[in-house]
Structure formats: structure tokens, C-alpha cells
Amino acid sequence: QVQLEESGPGLVKPSGTLSLICAVSGGSISTSSWWSWVRQPPGKGLEWIGEMYHSGSSTSNPSLKSRVTISVDKSKNQFSLNLTSVTAADTAVYYCARKIRPTSAMDVWGQGTTVTVSS
């Protein structure tokens, strides 16, 4: 069964770029699935960041759109998130997740990785 694992720096400086990777195991990223990013600020709820298909099609939350890039590396069976111009408001636990269709719920989640934006 598919498993996801996030990795990346736990600390990013303000105005810098947050870069995370989600490694996919137990299955190929080149399936008819969509690969998503969701974040959760400390003590708060969930916010959808964006998602992509292995072909390169992607979509993201308009509230973050100009700062978000999601890409896929089929050779490594992983996908990544880049979030530019970060501020303290971007401090959160970042999760990657899978959807089997564009309009489906997120049925597989990574364990999450904490990113703090601070100088």
C-alpha cells in the first residue's frame, strides 16, 4: 500500500524559500493519482496548499498561488513543494497526501513535517 513521507529543513528564514519533498513508497507516482500538500499552523485547522498530477498539471490555493510551486520527480518517485517569500505565518506542520482522482478525498497522508519560519 502507498505510503508517504515528508522531508525538508525544519527552519527557514523570513523572506526565504520553504522546500519540502514527499517520497512515495509502495506504489508509483505515475498512476492516476493526484499528489497534494496541506498545512496546519500550530493549534489551528487544515489548509489546502495545492496538488499536481504526474503529467505536470497542477493547481493551488489562490491565497498562496503566486508563491507556490509543486513539481514531480518521476525518477525518484517523489514530489516537492516550494513556497517563496515566507513569513512567520507560514510556520506550520506540512503534510503531503494522495487523492485517487481530482475530485476525491485525501485517502493517504504522510506523517507531517514541522517548518518554523524564524530568523
Added chain:
Amino acid sequence: EIVLTQSPGTLSLSPGERATLYCRASQRVSSSYFAWYQQKPGQAPRLLMYAASSRAAGIPDRFSGSGSATDFTLTISRLEPEDFAVYYCQQYGSSPWTFGQGTKVEIK
């Protein structure tokens, strides 16, 4: 953007009791595109229900979902100790996909 409002914010109940959680949408949501998740402290969310009333794999039948249009409900028929957690609703029919703010089910 569709805003989801969950109520109550906190539900204090005892094991064995019935829990009813509500989620109201600011616009009509197709029931085909509505989900509930459970999250325990320090853990990722776990999919409970999709398409409003379909249980995800491995979810016990004490969990049930219902609703349509703007009003959706998650019911836990008899609370087990492992059910005390935070529950989130989500719509995935209209981008951006959005979540409710969560309902905490705590032990009374």
C-alpha cells in the same frame, strides 16, 4: 471559496455516548464531494468518510455520515476511548478545497 463552519467547537461526552457533529457550508456542496477526517494529537488526519456517507477503508460502522447541499452531519453511535479526537469536514467539489475549523470531541 466555500467556507465550512463546524459546530459545536467542543463536544464533551463519555465513552458509550452518541456524538453528533455538524458542518455547514456557505454554498451548496455536492454530497459526492464531502469528507470527514479524524485527527489525534501529533498525528496526520485520517480519512473517515467520503462522498458524505461512505466509510473509508477500515473505518468501523459506528461512524456514519449524512447530509446534502449545505448541511452535513457525522455521527459516532457509541464513543470508544480511541474516538476522542478532533474532527474536520472538507469539501472537494469546488476549488479551492476547504476544511472546517474542527470539532474537538473530549472525554467528559
